[in-house]
Structures are given as structure tokens and as C-alpha cells.
Amino acid sequence: MARFGLLVKMTAAAGQGYALIKIMKEAATLMKEAPGCDSYVVHAAADDNDIIWITEIWRDEQSHEQSLSVEGVGELIGQARPMIGGMEMTKLRTLTD
Amino acid sequence: MARFGLLVKMTAAAGQGYALIKIMKEAATLMKEAPGCDSYVVHAAADDNDIIWITEIWRDEQSHEQSLSVEGVGELIGQARPMIGGMEMTKLRTLTD
Numbered sequence: 743m744a745r746f747g748l749l750v751k752m753t754a755a756a757g758q759g760y761a762l763i764k765i766m767k768e769a770a771t772l773m774k775e776a777p778g779c780d781s782y783v784v785h786a787a788a789d790d791n792d793i794i795w796i797t798e799i800w801r802d803e804q805s806h807e808q809s810l811s812v813e814g815v816g817e818l819i820g821q822a823r824p825m826i827g828g829m830e831m832t833k834l835r836t837l838t839d
Numbered sequence: 840m841a842r843f844g845l846l847v848k849m850t851a852a853a854g855q856g857y858a859l860i861k862i863m864k865e866a867a868t869l870m871k872e873a874p875g876c877d878s879y880v881v882h883a884a885a886d887d888n889d890i891i892w893i894t895e896i897w898r899d900e901q902s903h904e905q906s907l908s909v910e911g912v913g914e915l916i917g918q919a920r921p922m923i924g925g926m927e928m929t930k931l932r933t934l935t936d
Binding site for chain 2: 744747749763767770771774781782783784785786787788789795797799832833834835837838839
């Protein structure tokens with residue numbers, strides 16, 4: 743069965759890219775330990791520090807939903823929210839290892 | 840130092856999604872063995888088999904460029920080309936493991 747993939751593109755509010763990356767790196771450390779998380783990687787656009795991509799692979803969509811209640815995640819989301827100018831999410835079926 | 844990330848979004852020519860996915864899965868098997876390739880994963884959009892995403896992580900951009908000359912890759916690209924209606928590539932700096 744295909745796993746659940748998620749692409750998240752965040753555009754930082756003006757001047758907030760560096761601070762947002764710092765928080766998302768902390769989120770990655772937490773998320774990688776969440777049950778069902780196979781991959782959670784933080785990237786910045788090659789030419790723009792204010793555009794941040796997260797590429798995620800989960801055992802299934804439910805595992806992803808449950809990760810939002812992992813200890814510390816809610817706090818990080820609260821810190822990140824005012825730094826985020828825009829966000830797009832794309833749900834995927836992950837077909838290879 | 841940040842690694843080199845690449846997001847590739849392919850839109851299959853009409854009705855060619857399934858065949859294109861099959862070829863990109865073969866490409867993934869080859870690419871994962873290429874020097875400097877840390878990750879090469881094929882996904883389809885959750886709701887559209889004709890939209891294919893590849894998420895890649897390489898040691899550096901040069902490793903990615905050299906992968907195009909890995910044995911068998913040129914042949915797969917040749918097979919895939921007529922099935923691709925559109926393609927967008929986004930270069931990334933990969934910031935976490």
C-alpha cells in the first residue's frame with residue numbers, strides 16, 4: 743500500500759525566514775520520533791530563505807494527524823504561526839521506498 | 840553544509856500517468872544507487888494519477904548532474920519524455936537529515 747506523503751510550502755512573513763527555519767528544524771527533530779513518521783525533512787528554496795519546504799513521508803494519513811498531538815508540537819506551531827505569511831499543502835501517495 | 844534537494848513535479852500527457860509512474864519507479868531504483876544520492880522518492884498526487892512528484896536529496900548539486908549519465912538513466916529519460924506534458928523543478932537547500 744502507498745504511504746502518505748505531504749509537501750508543505752511555507753512562505754515566511756517578511757524577514758522571518760531565518761527564525762521560521764529555526765523552529766521548523768526543531769519540529770523536524772520532534773516529528774522524526776513520532777509513530778509512523780518515516781521522513782520529515784526541512785529545506786529552503788535555493789535562492790530564497792523566506793520560502794521553506796517540508797517533505798514528509800508517513801506510514802498513513804492517520805499517523806500524520808496524530809503527530810500534531812505529539813508533546814511540544816503544539817507549542818512550536820504556536821511559535822511559528824505569526825512568522826508564516828502563506829502555506830500550501832499537497833497530499834501525495836508515496837510509491838517507492 | 841546544506842545538501843542539494845530537488846522537487847520535480849511532472850504532469851503526464853493525457854492518459855499516460857500510469858505508464859509514466861512505472862518508468863519513474865524504475866528510475867528511482869537506478870538513482871538510489873547513484874553516487875551522492877541520499878533519497879529519490881516517487882509520489883503521485885493523492886487525487887490525480889497524472890501528477891507525479893519526485894523528491895530528491897543529493898550530497899551536492901554536482902552529484903545530481905552526474906547521475907544523468909548513470910547507465911540506463913538516459914534510456915529511461917528517452918522513454919519518459921513523450922509521456923510528459925509538463926515539468927517544474929524547484930532547487931532546494933536541504934537543512935535537516
